[in-house]
Amino acid sequence: MATGRNHRPATRSRGIPEATVARLPLYLRALTALSERSVPTVSSEELAAAAGVNSAKLRKDFSYLGSYGTRGVGYDVEYLVYQISRELGLTQDWPVVIVGIGNLGAALANYGGFASRGFRVAALIDADPAMAGKPVAGIAVQHTDELETIISDNGVSIGVIATPAGAAQQVCDRLVAAGVTSILNFAPTVLSVPEGVDVRKVDLSIELQILAFHEQRKAGEESAAQGRKGPDGDMPAVMPA
Amino acid sequence: MATGRNHRPATRSRGIPEATVARLPLYLRALTALSERSVPTVSSEELAAAAGVNSAKLRKDFSYLGSYGTRGVGYDVEYLVYQISRELGLTQDWPVVIVGIGNLGAALANYGGFASRGFRVAALIDADPAMAGKPVAGIAVQHTDELETIISDNGVSIGVIATPAGAAQQVCDRLVAAGVTSILNFAPTVLSVPEGVDVRKVDLSIELQILAFHEQRKAGEESAAQGRKGPDGDMPAVMPA
DNA sequence: CCATCTTTGTGCACGCGTTCACAAAGACAT
DNA sequence: ATGTCTTTGTGAACGCGTGCACAAAGATGG
Numbered sequence: 241m242a243t244g245r246n247h248r249p250a251t252r253s254r255g256i257p258e259a260t261v262a263r264l265p266l267y268l269r270a271l272t273a274l275s276e277r278s279v280p281t282v283s284s285e286e287l288a289a290a291a292g293v294n295s296a297k298l299r300k301d302f303s304y305l306g307s308y309g310t311r312g313v314g315y316d317v318e319y320l321v322y323q324i325s326r327e328l329g330l331t332q333d334w335p336v337v338i339v340g341i342g343n344l345g346a347a348l349a350n351y352g353g354f355a356s357r358g359f360r361v362a363a364l365i366d367a368d369p370a371m372a373g374k375p376v377a378g379i380a381v382q383h384t385d386e387l388e389t390i391i392s393d394n395g396v397s398i399g400v401i402a403t404p405a406g407a408a409q410q411v412c413d414r415l416v417a418a419g420v421t422s423i424l425n426f427a428p429t430v431l432s433v434p435e436g437v438d439v440r441k442v443d444l445s446i447e448l449q450i451l452a453f454h455e456q457r458k459a460g461e462e463s464a465a466q467g468r469k470g471p472d473g474d475m476p477a478v479m480p481a
Numbered sequence: 482m483a484t485g486r487n488h489r490p491a492t493r494s495r496g497i498p499e500a501t502v503a504r505l506p507l508y509l510r511a512l513t514a515l516s517e518r519s520v521p522t523v524s525s526e527e528l529a530a531a532a533g534v535n536s537a538k539l540r541k542d543f544s545y546l547g548s549y550g551t552r553g554v555g556y557d558v559e560y561l562v563y564q565i566s567r568e569l570g571l572t573q574d575w576p577v578v579i580v581g582i583g584n585l586g587a588a589l590a591n592y593g594g595f596a597s598r599g600f601r602v603a604a605l606i607d608a609d610p611a612m613a614g615k616p617v618a619g620i621a622v623q624h625t626d627e628l629e630t631i632i633s634d635n636g637v638s639i640g641v642i643a644t645p646a647g648a649a650q651q652v653c654d655r656l657v658a659a660g661v662t663s664i665l666n667f668a669p670t671v672l673s674v675p676e677g678v679d680v681r682k683v684d685l686s687i688e689l690q691i692l693a694f695h696e697q698r699k700a701g702e703e704s705a706a707q708g709r710k711g712p713d714g715d716m717p718a719v720m721p722a
Numbered sequence: 723c724c725a726t727c728t729t730t731g732t733g734c735a736c737g738c739g740t741t742c743a744c745a746a747a748g749a750c751a752t
Numbered sequence: 753a754t755g756t757c758t759t760t761g762t763g764a765a766c767g768c769g770t771g772c773a774c775a776a777a778g779a780t781g782g
Binding site: 257258259260294296297300310311312313 | 768769770771772773776777778779780
């Protein structure tokens, strides 16, 4: 029931397609690189190549934001950096908490890419009392007991879950109850959240499995020319009754 | 979500849609959990709930694999685990190398999810000579010089890049030249690869930016009811010349 | 001021993915 | 056997995303 507005008054549309939103950070990164090299303007063709997408797609994506280009010239790099940053909400500061400071959590805390764009690690939280107080990436780890206080005091709305799978849902529930409305989940579990809460998941194992599928397909196609031994060549013929 | 690019349009891939392939690991995980609890059969409704998807979608997905269900009963858990594993190519062993043993690389090496499903960390590779010989997750790190030999000797076809952005393309080129045809890229860069090589990227920063967009949208809609200026309320009106 | 050239912005068509809704298939009880 | 009940498998409709191809807009030069 959320989307009652399909109108696009041609001036500005709030209805930016999800696929476009997912590409904006890509454009932003390419534009930032150009900006650092003091390149003043860039054509859709050049920028598309740098971002690894089709130029028509890029132009259509930008058209959702508005007409920020100049025909015959291209796009002003600095201006576009600002517009995309604003659209993505990166002109404001986003305090983020990371829950679960194991190998992955620590790696995330140390990851420079967070701080670079409006994201600030407000706190590191772990359930292990032995971790409490220990500095990771220059920040003292706090115990899970403090979770609600931390969220509330810092006005955190984005949480990162890097706990084992077993603890993820419980942590998620507490984060949501404390006021977090966006969650980035690294635990290999399906999280259930109430309406209005966004969850994105990053699953290393799943990515590898998808690669394995294509890898097998490639290998199967090769040998399909000669002896039969393809991926579907042998039916196990064993159907457990 | 992670994006796999460069897929040819309608190559004979056994006709399984890309979107379906991406969900198979999800089903497999849910089924494995059921299997461990010795649940014999499961309905599409139950399994769909466990995997966090629509039941109609799940049935259609399975229909691409074949008719493995029994009407009126559901799906045999063990049988389905085997079928999906085989389809994904997980019944064979996939040696994997991880390049770039920094915080993230070390976390990946320690991640249990890899070994659990046919993936075996064949080697850890880093450019820092000081790292060479050091054990990470029980495996001695090897120097980049050995890269080609390692790939070749172990028959590695899947590589994981966890290096800084600056080194990623170079590492990628060497991996591909040595025979790797599937790459999982954690570096925040667009990799260019020759035809026939699959790349999937996992970008922490991009995921956060997408969350920030939705977060801003949520905040904007709330305050839009009152006199508050929306997220697009103020045009900067400053067009840098 | 006009002609030409470059590049944007977008209408349109197409294909993929999702969802609905239902007939077919089998289990089970009588 | 026969009927009822459950659940699968899928035809069809729909919506979203992509890419083509071109007209419009502006720069540039004469």
